[in-house]
Amino acid sequence: MSATMWFDPSCPFTWRTSxxxxAEAAARDEKVSWRLMSLAVLNEDRxxxxxxxxxxxxxxxRVLRVLAASAADGGDEAVxxxxxxxxxxxxxxxxxxxxRTVQQAxxxxxxxxGLAAAADDGAWDEAVRASHDEGQARVGQESGTPVVAFGDARGFFGPILTAVPTGEEASRLYDGVAALSTVTAFSELKRARD
Structure with a gap:
């Protein structure tokens, strides 16, 4: 099974999810496809x-533009x-x-x-918006970051993680989220963040 994750790089919860x-996909010899999502686009009319x-x-x-240019240059591995x-x-x-951080990274x-020049090149905004829109379409409604989808199943907002799970806990979460993604009637789970 492959996973796709749409992300805005600025979100710390999304970073933990990523x-x-x-790590869990790699442990299973599975692939993660990385797609871009923009909180600026999501909130532009609010x-x-x-x-x-x-x-x-x-x-x-600006960072999303560089990531879009990196995707065009080297695909998922570059992103x-x-x-x-x-x-x-x-x-x-x-x-x-x-x-400086972008250049070092x-x-x-x-x-x-030279990919750093994309930060100030608005021509990359179209690629970011197209990826963002693709992720929102997979969820079926407006949602934040991250959006995760397994295979061809509908995507969903989350999971939102307050820490990066490891070991058996990471594996159980992956299995559970992947299983929920195949249930067409499943819509949402939520609880308070610690």
Whole structure:
């Protein structure tokens, strides 16, 4: 079975989900396809989004352009490598979504340094929006990040993880989420975050 994950790189919960999904899929010799999702696009017509989130969305939009250019240059492997380097620097090590971080992440991921120029190239916005729209269509309604789908089954928002599960817990979660994705009548589960 293959998994597809639509992500906005700025979300720390999505980062945790991506680390779990990536590790568990690899342990099963399965593939994860990485697709882009944009909280800026999701919230562009909303007036109730606080300014600090708008600024975070603006910074993430620049990074999403670089990820889109990386996808065009090297496919899923490039997106995986770059997202891993970016997320490690920002979510794990407290870095900023700035040009220096992007350049360092590109270098560490073994990708062409010139891809950084995509951050200021609005031509990549169309690719980001198309990927975003594809993910929203898989969910069937407007939803946040991440969106996960297994095989050809409908996608869903989540799972939202407060920590990265490991071992048997990670495996049970993968099996459960994959199983739920095949149940056409399944819609939603939710509980409070710790």
């Amino acid at each position: 680390r779990w999904l990536r 007036d109730d989004v606080p300014g600090r989130y708008r600024e975070a969305h603006r910074r993430a939009a 995986d490598a770059l997202y891993t380097e970016l997320g490690t620097r920002v979510h794990d090590n407290g870095g900023d979504w700035d040009d 590109l270098t560490a991921a073994g990708l062409p340094a």
